[in-house]
Amino acid sequence: MLTSDLLVTKSYKGKIEPVYAKLDHENLEISGSLIDLFQQHIGKTYGELIEEIEGIEEIDYRLIRGLTQLLERRCVIEMNSVLEPTTARRSIFEECKGAVSDVKERKEVIDRVASKLSVEPDALEKALWADMEDNLIIEEFQTITPEALLRQYNLSLTQTLLFKATGMDIQIGDNYQHVFRKIKQLGLMYSIQDGKIYLDGAVSLFKMTERYGTALAKLLPTIMRCSRWSLKASVLKKTMQGKRIYDFTLDNTKPIFSVEPDSDLESFDSAIEKEFSLLNFNSWSVRREPAVLKAGQYAFIPDFSLERNRIRIYVEIIGFWTPEYLKNKIQKINMLKEKEEMILLVDKDLACSGSEFKTDNLIFYERKIPYLEILKILRKYEERQVTDDVEMLKNIEIALEGSVINLGEIARKYDVSLDALKIVIEQNNRNGYLLIGDQLIDDHTLKAVNDELNTVKKHSEAIIIFDKYRIKSQQILDILGYKVKWIGLDPENAEILKA
C-alpha cells in the first residue's frame, strides 16, 4: 500500500483504474536502478540515499517515489550512535549557552563536553544529529527483482485505490476457506448471493469509510491467491463537481501483479483468541477455525472447535465490537444448524443481554478466558453423550471374547464413550468377568494371577506377572487382597503383602 498522494488514476465513463506500471523495458530499468541504489547504500545514511533518488525522480516522480516506498519497507533503517542524541545536544547547548560564534570556540565546547561524557569528540559530533532522518543508517536491505518490484507496485496501487472503496463484490473459484477466514479476521460483513460475495454494510457499521477501505485493501492479496477471481468495487473520488462513485473492476486475467505467500495465517484477531488456543481442555482437543458453517446466505467460521470422541463443540469469542456488529453476529448464529453446539464467550463490556442469544452456552468474560465455566459446559456434553451411549448400548448385545479384554477397543468398535460402556457393563451380568480399571478379566486368569503372586514377594516381580497377562491396572492387587509395602523410596525394594 502506498500513500494516496502517489496514486494516479484514470477515469472515464464512470469507471476508474490506477495507472499501472507496464512491465516494459524502461520501467524495468528504472526499477532495477532503484534496487541497485538501495543495495549500494547499505551502511550509508538514509539522507544520502534520498538525495540520490531526488536527483532522478523527475523521470517519473510518482513511480519512483512509489517504488521507493516499497523498497524502504525492505530496509532496516536504524540510528547509529554511541550517545542518546537528545542528551548529547542538551549537554552541548548547556555548555555553550545556546550559541558559539567562531570555529575555535565551537571546537572547545565540543572537546569539553566530549571529555565530560567520556567519548571521542568525533563520536559526540556524530551523535548530536544521529536521530535526524537523514542521518539514520540503512543497516539491511532485502533485495528483490526489478520485475517483482513492479508487480508489487501495481498491487499496491490497487490497494491504495481500494482505500476509498465504499463496497466491493467478489467472485472466487477456489480458496474459499482462506478468503472467508480473512474476511472474518478483517471484521468485514458480507452476504452471498448467486455465487457472489458482497462485502458491504460497513458504512452503516462505522462512520469511517477509510477503515473499511483499508480492510478491503488488505483482503485483496488473499483474493488474488485464488486461481480464478474477479472483483468489482465502488470507489469514491473527489472531482471538480464534488464526490463521485466510480466502478473499478479487476480479474485474474491481468498478469501484472504479484502476491507474496500469505504469512499471517497464524495471526489471531485478539489476545484472548491467542490465549484460548494455548489452553488445554482435558481430553478435548482444540482446533482453530475448524469449519465453514452455513448460516442462511452467510458463511460462518467459528473461532475454535473443541473435539472429543464424536462430539464437536464450536467456540466463538466475541470481543469488543459495535452493537450493530453484535446484532448481526447474533442473527447469524441463530441461523446456524449447529447453534446448540456453540459456546459463546462474550466480552462483559459489551452492551448486550444474554436473552438475545438462543443458546444456553453463553459466558460473559472479563479479560480472562473463563476456563472453569467452559469445562463445566463440556462436562455437560460429556454426560449427555454417556447417557445417549448407554441408551444405545442397552439395545445391543456386546460381544466379549478373550481372557483379558480392553474396553477402550470395544468402545471404539461400537463408537461409544468408554464411560458409557463401563456403566453398561457394570449394570449387566458380567458372565465370569471382573472389571478392573479399563479391562475385563475373566475368573480363570484372575485365579492364575493369584496363584503366581503367592510365589513372589517383591512388587517389581508382581508387575512382571501383570505384564505377562497384559493387565494394565494395579488395582488388581487391591482386588486380590494385597497391599504394597514401601521400603524407602526405591520402588525396587517395595514388597507385596497379603492384607
Place this chain on the structure above:
Amino acid sequence: MDFQKIVIRSGRDPNARKALLARNKARDIALNSVSKIEKFREILKKHKESRLFIFTEHNKLVHIISKEFLIPAITYRTATKERGEILDRFRSGVYRAVVTSKVLDEGIDVPEADVGVILSGTGSGRAFIQRLGRILRKKEGKEAVLYEIVSAETSEINTAKRRNKALR
C-alpha cells in the same frame, strides 16, 4: 551513474531538464550560501549579550546553523518534549539563541527576544508580520532589532522587497 542513461532514454527534452537543474542549483546556492552564514556570524558576534531568535523556513538551513553555531534547533520534526525544553530554556535564559523553521508560524507562544534574524524567509507578507510581531514584542526600555539576510543577485531580493511592502 545509470540514471544518466535513463534520463536520456526517458524521452524528455534534455534542454528542459538542464534548465530545471540549473534553476534548482541556483536556488540551493542562494539558500545555503556561505556568505549568508558568514553574515550571520557577524551578527552573532555583535550581539554577544543578546537573546536571538533565528528564523528560516528551510530545514536544511536550520540544521546547518544549528551545527555550525551549536544553536538549539526546532523544526517540524523536533519532538514535542525537546521543543518544549528548548523554548523553556530560552525563556529562562539558559540558552541565548534558538533557530527554527516555520513550525512556529501559528499558535505557539514564542518567547521574547531582542534580536531577530530572518534567513531566506517566505515572500508571504502575513507570515512575516506575525513573526516580526512575536519577537518585537515590546520590552520596557528596550528596543528590538530585526535582521534579514538575503543573497545579492538572486531571486531573494525580490522576495524581500515584496515582504517589506506588506509591512507598510
